[in-house]
Amino acid sequence: MKVVTPKEMAVMDRHAVAAGTPSIELMERAGHACAEVIKVDLDEKAQIIILCGPGNNGGDGLVIGRSLIEDGYTVHLFLTADREKLSEDSQISLKRLEDKNIPIRTLQDDADLEDLSLIMKRATHVVDAIFGTGLVDKEIPASYNRIFDLVNDFDREKIAIDIPSGLRGDIGLTIGNGIFADKTIVIQNYKTGCLLNDGPDYTGDTILIDIGIDENSIPNEKYYTQESDLKFPQKRKKNTHKYDYGSVVVIAGSKGMSGAGILSIEGALKSGGGLVTCYVPQDIYIPVVARAPAEALIKTYDCNITSDDIKHDRKKVILIGPGIGRAKNYSFILEHLLEGSLPVVIDADGIHHLAVVVDSLKESKTPVVITPHFAEFSKLIDVPREDILKDPIGYGQKFAMEYQVVVVLKGYRTMIFGTNGEIWFNSTGNPGMATGGSGDVLAGMIAGIAGQNVNLFEAARAGVFYHGKAGDYYAEHFGQSTLTAHSIIESLKYVLK
Numbered sequence: 001m002k003v004v005t006p007k008e009m010a011v012m013d014r015h016a017v018a019a020g021t022p023s024i025e026l027m028e029r030a031g032h033a034c035a036e037v038i039k040v041d042l043d044e045k046a047q048i049i050i051l052c053g054p055g056n057n058g059g060d061g062l063v064i065g066r067s068l069i070e071d072g073y074t075v076h077l078f079l080t081a082d083r084e085k086l087s088e089d090s091q092i093s094l095k096r097l098e099d100k101n102i103p104i105r106t107l108q109d110d111a112d113l114e115d116l117s118l119i120m121k122r123a124t125h126v127v128d129a130i131f132g133t134g135l136v137d138k139e140i141p142a143s144y145n146r147i148f149d150l151v152n153d154f155d156r157e158k159i160a161i162d163i164p165s166g167l168r169g170d171i172g173l174t175i176g177n178g179i180f181a182d183k184t185i186v187i188q189n190y191k192t193g194c195l196l197n198d199g200p201d202y203t204g205d206t207i208l209i210d211i212g213i214d215e216n217s218i219p220n221e222k223y224y225t226q227e228s229d230l231k232f233p234q235k236r237k238k239n240t241h242k243y244d245y246g247s248v249v250v251i252a253g254s255k256g257m258s259g260a261g262i263l264s265i266e267g268a269l270k271s272g273g274g275l276v277t278c279y280v281p282q283d284i285y286i287p288v289v290a291r292a293p294a295e296a297l298i299k300t301y302d303c304n305i306t307s308d309d310i311k312h313d314r315k316k317v318i319l320i321g322p323g324i325g326r327a328k329n330y331s332f333i334l335e336h337l338l339e340g341s342l343p344v345v346i347d348a349d350g351i352h353h354l355a356v357v358v359d360s361l362k363e364s365k366t367p368v369v370i371t372p373h374f375a376e377f378s379k380l381i382d383v384p385r386e387d388i389l390k391d392p393i394g395y396g397q398k399f400a401m402e403y404q405v406v407v408v409l410k411g412y413r414t415m416i417f418g419t420n421g422e423i424w425f426n427s428t429g430n431p432g433m434a435t436g437g438s439g440d441v442l443a444g445m446i447a448g449i450a451g452q453n454v455n456l457f458e459a460a461r462a463g464v465f466y467h468g469k470a471g472d473y474y475a476e477h478f479g480q481s482t483l484t485a486h487s488i489i490e491s492l493k494y495v496l497k
């Protein structure tokens, strides 16, 4: 399933119209499909306020109103702009309402807002069809902000159509103010703004509706991960042995951060890794051996370790970074590893050290994945975090393609950037996972999966997906507050089968 920017959605809409479906027909389909979703929660006492803006999002609201009224529900329709300012299709939808003598009011002054707030006192639902994907990045008039505030103060169900008003459909940031919906009915495809930055906090739960627009009419390579898209886990052949599954090397830990490597080892083992060896500095060898799972091998290393040394151990993939700290010269080791032929996963402080030798990525012939969160990525590419937040897709894609490295940019909806420009938005995970060590587990999982003859890009997609799914499993059963990195490890067995 594709994820699109508002501009891409507009092109898809135009293609659908050019292919023979009139745009008013698309609006009818969108409005009726949204009404069907809304009706599921309604009873005979329901009182629904629908706020309709000047563009086609407002037109959807008008169709929803007609559909609900025809089914006998009590609906209060409001236009937020003068009738003459409505888009062409919205004018048609308005006429269809008026032909049925359905009343509709226009919010023009304080008295109208006062009326709205009185009706809100007895309403059960507010539908936000004020702005959708056509919102442009310019100051929204104060009159709209007052409507947004009124809606946000409404304490029953708030349902947004396509995208909550005020939220930018491209980057998921508001233009000053926006409507916090409980539920957003997304038309046809997720917009990037539903998934980025504050988008998920504004949209609430999301429900996708299909109005028959073909997503393949545009050459877009942004996808929303479904479990069926993944190439892992694979069926195991009977005639195999442990060296066929895994053989992962983890270079992790430093004084004070001995737990990081252990979490990565467990992430690798619990995602099917057959053999895991963890290389740690001499000074933490004893505590790591004491706490590491019995299945793992713990070794010590010095700063001269190379990919070839590791290859002699019949290893298939290397993870470097969790808890290694910044004291020692790991850039030197990284350069060696990148000159070698084993796939490398670079996480946490490994990314800090990579910044010094970042150009080695361009010369490297071995597959590499890096797993930064936004702050680590900002340091690596030397661009302020605030700038990246305004264009995370652009920065992630550029780096992945220029340096030929898979980038896993971590957040609520982690993005995985392939070296050919492909982007996958993850669809699992929850804020309970914002807890120390959760990234170490993920890095271990990606390495553990990559060791099972899965290419690094696929391993990254699958690792991120099941890491999130395990977190969701835990949160569903026990809530988010007690979720720790270990909860993710322990929940893997329920979701990765």
Ligand SMILES: NC(=O)C1=CN([C@@H]2O[C@H](COP(=O)(O)OP(=O)(O)OC[C@H]3O[C@@H](n4cnc5c(N)ncnc54)[C@H](O)[C@@H]3O)[C@@H](O)[C@H]2O)[C@@H](O)CC1
Binding pocket: 010, 013, 023, 026, 027, 028, 030, 053, 054, 055, 056, 057, 058, 059, 060, 087, 130, 131, 132, 133, 134, 135, 136, 137, 138, 139, 140, 141, 161, 162, 163, 175, 187
């Ligand atoms: N064929 C289509 O294009 C379809 C569109 N659909 C709906 O139409 C929406 C997109 O419609 P539009 O492109 O008309 O856009 P919107 O309805 O999202 O908004 C455009 C209107 O908002 C005003 N506006 C934009 N930015 C503003 C700002 N910062 N401050 C104040 N006013 C601002 C514009 O002047 C214009 O009147 C989608 O989100 C979806 O709900 C659906 O009906 C399905 C088909």
Ligand SMILES: Nc1ncnc2c1ncn2[C@@H]1O[C@H](COP(=O)(O)OP(=O)(O)O)[C@@H](O)[C@H]1O
Binding pocket: 348, 373, 410, 411, 412, 413, 414, 429, 430, 431, 432, 433, 434, 435, 436, 437, 438, 439, 440, 441, 442, 467
């Ligand atoms: N708000 C959130 N919602 C969902 N997942 C999150 C959230 N915050 C963090 N995560 C996930 O938790 C992990 C945290 O990784 P990282 O920031 O490296 O933490 P650490 O360094 O403590 O291991 C990532 O996989 C990230 O996607």
Ligand SMILES: [K+]
Binding pocket: 057, 128, 129, 130, 131, 132, 160, 161, 162, 163, 164, 165
């Ligand atoms: K809306």
